Amino acid sequence: MVDTNLIIKIVIIVIYLGVVAVLGIMGYRRTKTTSDYLLGGRKIHPAVMALSYGATFISTSAIVGFGGNAGVFGFSLLWLTFLNIFLGVFIAFIFFGRRTRRIGHNLNAHTFPEFLGKRYQSKFIQKFAGLVIFIFMPIYTAAVMIGVASFLQSGLGVDYNLALLVFAVIVAVYVLFGGMKGVMYTDAFQGSLMLVGMTVLIIAVYSKLGGITSAHEQLTALSNNVAVTEQTAGLQAGGFQGWTSMPALFSQYWWVVVSSIVMGVGIGVLAQPQLVVRFMTVKSDREINRAVPIGGVFILLMTGVAFVVGALSNVWFFNNQGLISVAAAGSTDSIIPMFLSGFMPEWFVLVFLVILLAAGMSTISSQFHAIGTAVGRDIFKVKEDDSKKGMLITRLGVLVAIVLTIVLAYVLPTIWDGAIAISTGLFFGLCCAAFLPMYFAALYIKKMTKTAAISGMIAGFSSSLLWMMFVHSKESAVLKVCNLIFGVNTLSAEGSMLQYVDPIIISLSLSIIVTIIVQIFSKKQFGNEHIEKCFEGMKKK
Amino acid sequence: MLGLGDFSIFAVYVLCVLSAIACVVYGIFNWNKGADK
Numbered sequence: 001m002v003d004t005n006l007i008i009k010i011v012i013i014v015i016y017l018g019v020v021a022v023l024g025i026m027g028y029r030r031t032k033t034t035s036d037y038l039l040g041g042r043k044i045h046p047a048v049m050a051l052s053y054g055a056t057f058i059s060t061s062a063i064v065g066f067g068g069n070a071g072v073f074g075f076s077l078l079w080l081t082f083l084n085i086f087l088g089v090f091i092a093f094i095f096f097g098r099r100t101r102r103i104g105h106n107l108n109a110h111t112f113p114e115f116l117g118k119r120y121q122s123k124f125i126q127k128f129a130g131l132v133i134f135i136f137m138p139i140y141t142a143a144v145m146i147g148v149a150s151f152l153q154s155g156l157g158v159d160y161n162l163a164l165l166v167f168a169v170i171v172a173v174y175v176l177f178g179g180m181k182g183v184m185y186t187d188a189f190q191g192s193l194m195l196v197g198m199t200v201l202i203i204a205v206y207s208k209l210g211g212i213t214s215a216h217e218q219l220t221a222l223s224n225n226v227a228v229t230e231q232t233a234g235l236q237a238g239g240f241q242g243w244t245s246m247p248a249l250f251s252q253y254w255w256v257v258v259s260s261i262v263m264g265v266g267i268g269v270l271a272q273p274q275l276v277v278r279f280m281t282v283k284s285d286r287e288i289n290r291a292v293p294i295g296g297v298f299i300l301l302m303t304g305v306a307f308v309v310g311a312l313s314n315v316w317f318f319n320n321q322g323l324i325s326v327a328a329a330g331s332t333d334s335i336i337p338m339f340l341s342g343f344m345p346e347w348f349v350l351v352f353l354v355i356l357l358a359a360g361m362s363t364i365s366s367q368f369h370a371i372g373t374a375v376g377r378d379i380f381k382v383k384e385d386d387s388k389k390g391m392l393i394t395r396l397g398v399l400v401a402i403v404l405t406i407v408l409a410y411v412l413p414t415i416w417d418g419a420i421a422i423s424t425g426l427f428f429g430l431c432c433a434a435f436l437p438m439y440f441a442a443l444y445i446k447k448m449t450k451t452a453a454i455s456g457m458i459a460g461f462s463s464s465l466l467w468m469m470f471v472h473s474k475e476s477a478v479l480k481v482c483n484l485i486f487g488v489n490t491l492s493a494e495g496s497m498l499q500y501v502d503p504i505i506i507s508l509s510l511s512i513i514v515t516i517i518v519q520i521f522s523k524k525q526f527g528n529e530h531i532e533k534c535f536e537g538m539k540k541k
Numbered sequence: 542m543l544g545l546g547d548f549s550i551f552a553v554y555v556l557c558v559l560s561a562i563a564c565v566v567y568g569i570f571n572w573n574k575g576a577d578k
Contacts, residue, residue: 075545078553085560090567098575201562223546243544285575289568296564304557 009350014355016193017148020186020361024174027182033388034112037179038373039112039281039523044184046287051191052184052296053278055362057088057269058194058302060147061424063359066303067263069326069330070310072235074219074243076257078308081268084303089295092270097279097288099538101445102524104280106536111370112273113378115280116435119442119534122448125457129380133273134369134463136427138401141367142408150359154337164409167264170362175368176395180281184363190358195298197355198305204344205309209316217314220244220274222324231324243311252427254434260425264502268428271436274370303506306336313339355380368405372398418478425466425502426475433460433507437515445519446531452519460511467503475503 031037044052048240070077101116109115112302113133117126145168152163209215223242232240234501239251247253269275282288310325313335317328317388320342329335340349376397412419437460438453468475469482470491476499478484543550 075554077555078550082553082556082560085557085564090560090564093568213544218544220544220546242546244550245545245550246547284577286571286573287575289571289575291568292571293565293568297562300557300561367557 002441002472005350007156009353011157012350012354013357017356020170020174021438023185024178024182027174027178027180027185030393031177031179033109034394036181036434037391040180040184042105042183042281043283044287045283046282046290047283047294048184048188049278049287050291051186051195051298051365052362053275053291054295054298054302054498055187055191055194056278056366057272057299057358057363058354058359059144059363060151060360063198063306063356064151064336065307066261066332067310068305068329068335069327070331070431071313071329071335072240073253073257073261074311075307076246077261077310079257079262079303080305081307082261083255084269084278084299085296085413087144087266088269089292089299092275093279093288093292093295094445096276097269098285098440100279101274101282101285101288102537103443103534106107106225106533109280111303111373111377112435113374114274115196115276116438116442116453117378120438120448120453121452121455121530124296125438125450125454127380128457129376129435132430133374134379134401137273137367137371137374137429138405138408139412140423140427141364141371141405142412143419144360144363144367145405145409146413148357148364151337151353151356151360160204162211165406167357167361168364168406168409169275170403170515171365171368175365176373176398176402179391180369183369184278184281186365187362190362191298193358194355194362195301197352198301200342200348201309201352202301202305204348205312208343215312216244216313222314224316225318227322231327232293237461243314248363250497252497252500255502259502259505264425264504265428267417267436267508268432268504269310270437271431271434272428273374273431273435274321274366276439277370277436292534301425309339310335313343316343335383348505366485368398368402370466371405372399375400420476422475425495429468429503430461430464432504433464433511434458436508437511441515446535447519447524448520449519449525451522451525452515455518456511456515459514460507463510464503464507467506472501473499 012309022254023258033041035041066077103119104115107115107118109118113129116129117123144300145164147185148167149160152158152167153160155267206215209218220242239253241248247257263380279288313325316339317323317325321328325335325339326332331339340352344352374397380393380397435455437456439454441448469479470476473490482491483489490499543551543554545554
C-alpha cells in the first residue's frame with residue numbers, strides 16, 4: 001500500500017529544495033568578488049535584506065520552542081515580540097543599521113568583527129570577536145540543525161542521521177558556492193514561505209475559536225476552571241497566574257520570562273554578528289528605510305503568531321482532551337507540532353513541515369556564512385585585497401565551519417546533551433555583553449577609546465561566562481564547572497531568585513559601567529583623520 | 542479589553558500591533574529618503 005501522504009510530503013519538499021537550488025545557483029553566478037561573497041556586493045534589494053534579516057533571526061526553535069513556552073507562560077511572552085519589533089527592527093535598522101552601513105562602507109569592513117576592529121584600529125578586537133563567533137556559534141548552529149533533523153525524522157519518517165547529513169550538505173553547498181547572495185536570495189524565499197504560513201495559521205486559529213476577543217476570553221476563563229487549577233498547581237508554585245496574566249512579580253517564572261526570554265533575546269539581538277552584517281549589504285539609507293516595514297510586519301507575524309497560538313493551544317487541548325497543553329503534549333517542544341496535527345487540516349500540516357524546514361535552513365545558512373567569514377576574514381586573514389585568492393580563503397573558512405558544525409551536530413547530543421538547550425541563550429548573552437556597548441559607542445561616540453572598548457568587551461564577556469558557570473542554574477547545571485569545584489550546581493543560596501537572573505542583566509550592566517569608567521580616565525587615541533574617515537558622509541550633530 | 546485578563550497583557554498586545562504599524566508608517570514616510578560612489 002502506497003502512503004499517499006508521504007508521497008505528497010516528498011513532492012512538496014523536492015519542489016521546495018528545487019527552488020532553493022535555483023536561487024543558490026543564481027547567487028553563485030552573480031558572485032565575482034570577495035565583496036560579492038561577503039556582502040552581496042553591497043547592492044542587495046531592501047525586501048531581500050529585510051526578509052533575510054527576519055528569516056535569519058527566526059529559527060525553527062523560535063516558532064516551535066518559544067511557541068511551546070507560550071503554552072506555559074502564555075501571552076506574557078508578547079513582551080518579547082514587542083522588543084523584537086521595537087528594538088530588533090525599528091531601533092536596530094534606523095539607529096544602528098544606517099550608521100553601520102555607512103561606517104562599514106567608509107572603512108571597507110566586510111564582517112562584524114572587521115567593522116569593530118577597523119573602527120577601533122585594533123587587530124585584537126577583530127580576532128577576539130572572530131574567535132567568539134568561531135568557538136560559540138557552531139554550538140548554536142548545531143542545536144538548530146539537530147532541531148530540524150528531528151522534525152524531518154518525525155515528519156517524514158527518515159533516519160535521523162541521514163536527515164542531518166542530507167540537510168547539512170544541501171545548506172553547505174549553496175553557502176559555500178553562492179556566498180552572501182546565495183544565502184540572502186534563499187533566505188528571502190524561505191522568509192516569504194514563513195510569512196504566508198504564519199498568516200494562514202493565525203487566521204485559522206482565531207476564526208475557529210470564534211474571533212479575537214472570544215478566543216482570549218476562553219483562555220482567560222480557562223485559568224479559573226477547577227479542572228485546570230488542579231493541573232496548574234505545580235505552575236502556580238513557580239508564579240503562574242494564568243495565560244493572560246504576567247507571572248507573579250519577582251517569582252521564579254517572572255525572572256525566567258522577564259530576564260531570560262524577554263531581555264535576553266530582546267536586547268541580545270542588537271549585537272548578533274550574523275544580523276548586523278545585513279546592514280552592510282545595501283547601497284544607501286533609502287534601502288534600510290524601505291526594509292523597516294517588511295521587517296516589522298515579518299517579526300509580528302513570526303513571534304507574535306507563535307506566542308499567541310502557543311497560548312491559545314490550551315483552549316483547544318482542554319476542549320478536546322480535558323488537559324492543558326503541556327500536560328497533553330508531554331513537553332513544551334511538542335505543543336506546537338501536536339496542536340497543528342490535531343487542529344489544522346492535513347494539507348497545512350504538510351506545508352508547515354516545509355515552513356519549519358525553511359526557518360531552520362535560513363538561520364543555519366547565515367550562521368555557516370558568519371562562522372566561515374570569521375575564520376577566513378577575521379582570524380586567518382592574509383591581506384587586504386579583492387581578488388580570487390581572498391574569496392578562496394573565505395570559502396575555505398566556510399568549509400571548515402561547515403565540517404566543524406556537522407561534526408558537532410553528530411557528537412554533541414551523545415557527549416553533552418544539555419548543550420542543545422542552553423546554546424541559543426549562551427551565544428546571544430555572550431555577544432550582547434561583549435559587543436553591544438562598544439558597538440553602540442563605535443556608531444555614536446567619536447571620542448571613544450580603544451582601551452575603553454577592549455575593557456568593556458573583556459568585562460562583559462568574562463562576567464557573562466562566570467555568571468553562566470557559577471550562578472545561573474540553567475547553564476551552570478549543564479556546564480558542570482561549579483559542581484566540579486564546589487559540589488553544587490549554583491553558588492546562589494537555596495531558594496534564592498538569583499539563580500534565575502539571566503547573565504545578560506549582570507554582564508551587560510557591568511560591561512557598560514566598565515566602558516564608561518575606563519573612557520573617562522583614558523586619553524584620546526585616534527587622530528582626526530581616522531574619525532573623519534569613519535564618519536564621512538554623516539551630518540554633524 | 543479584547544478578552545485579556547491583565548492590563549499589562551492587553552497593553553503589550555496593542556503595543557506589538559502598534560510597533561509593527563509604526564514600522565510601516567516610518568517606511569512610507571521615508572520611502573525615498575536617504576538615496577543621496
